[in-house]
Amino acid sequence: MLIDTGATIAYKCSSCGAFKFFSISLFKLLYKNENILSCHCGKSNIMITKSKAKEYKIAIPCIGCGSMHVFRLDIKDILYKNDINVLNCPESGMKLCFIGGDEEVRGKVDSFENELDKLIDMFGYDSYFKNTQVMFDALNKIHDIAEQGNLQCQCGNSDIDLLLLSDKILLKCRNCDSNRIVYAASNGELKDSLPGNQLILPDGGKRKSQV
Numbered sequence: 001m002l003i004d005t006g007a008t009i010a011y012k013c014s015s016c017g018a019f020k021f022f023s024i025s026l027f028k029l030l031y032k033n034e035n036i037l038s039c040h041c042g043k044s045n046i047m048i049t050k051s052k053a054k055e056y057k058i059a060i061p062c063i064g065c066g067s068m069h070v071f072r073l074d075i076k077d078i079l080y081k082n083d084i085n086v087l088n089c090p091e092s093g094m095k096l097c098f099i100g101g102d103e104e105v106r107g108k109v110d111s112f113e114n115e116l117d118k119l120i121d122m123f124g125y126d127s128y129f130k131n132t133q134v135m136f137d138a139l140n141k142i143h144d145i146a147e148q149g150n151l152q153c154q155c156g157n158s159d160i161d162l163l164l165l166s167d168k169i170l171l172k173c174r175n176c177d178s179n180r181i182v183y184a185a186s187n188g189e190l191k192d193s194l195p196g197n198q199l200i201l202p203d204g205g206k207r208k209s210q211v
């Protein structure tokens with residue numbers, strides 16, 4: 001019996017924002033120099049090219065920052081089943097791609113989507129947010145930024161209140177009342193209003209911005 005031990009790839013589509021699963025066979029990896037995997041929405045794809053004998057380049061259009069990122073992976077990284085490869089946007093830190101064993105990759109995406117489900121349970125899918133998927137991505141991104149200690153107000157405080165509106169998130173400093181808005185009605189808006197890996201609220205005393 002022939003057992004094709006390929007890998008499963010979960011790719012967060014740069015166009016529709018959903019995770020798309022691909023399974024790629026060992027034979028395709030070994031014998032095809034270029035594999036193009038397209039999302040079902042038809043608007044984006046990732047490309048896996050063999051660059052050296054045992055090295056692959058994976059080009060991923062990024063939902064986080066809008067550019068294209070190229071990652072290099074060794075064939076062993078792709079086929080070694082116990083460890084998932086997580087490919088992050090170097091700009092925004094957003095998780096773009098998981099590669100590894102089928103069960104592990106699907107488990108990882110499931111736990112992501114469970115969190116999305118919680119958000120949907122709380123607010124309803126269509127009723128509250130303009131775009132629930134983008135809102136979820138925005139929350140995740142803000143959470144990641146906060147975890148790295150990069151969410152702060154210029155007054156020095158890092159106790160920030162977070163208010164979810166239908167198309168944006170309002171961040172408010174608890175100390176000086178300064179605020180900042182992260183727009184989250186579309187992928188493009190999110191990318192523009194939260195481009196980097198940190199979030200600084202303006203100094204509230206003088207520059208209190210309008211909501």
Ligand SMILES: [Zn+2]
Nearest residue numbers: 013016039041
């Ligand atoms: Zn798509």
Ligand SMILES: [Zn+2]
Nearest residue numbers: 062064065089
């Ligand atoms: Zn990026």
Ligand SMILES: [Zn+2]
Nearest residue numbers: 153155173176
């Ligand atoms: Zn402040």
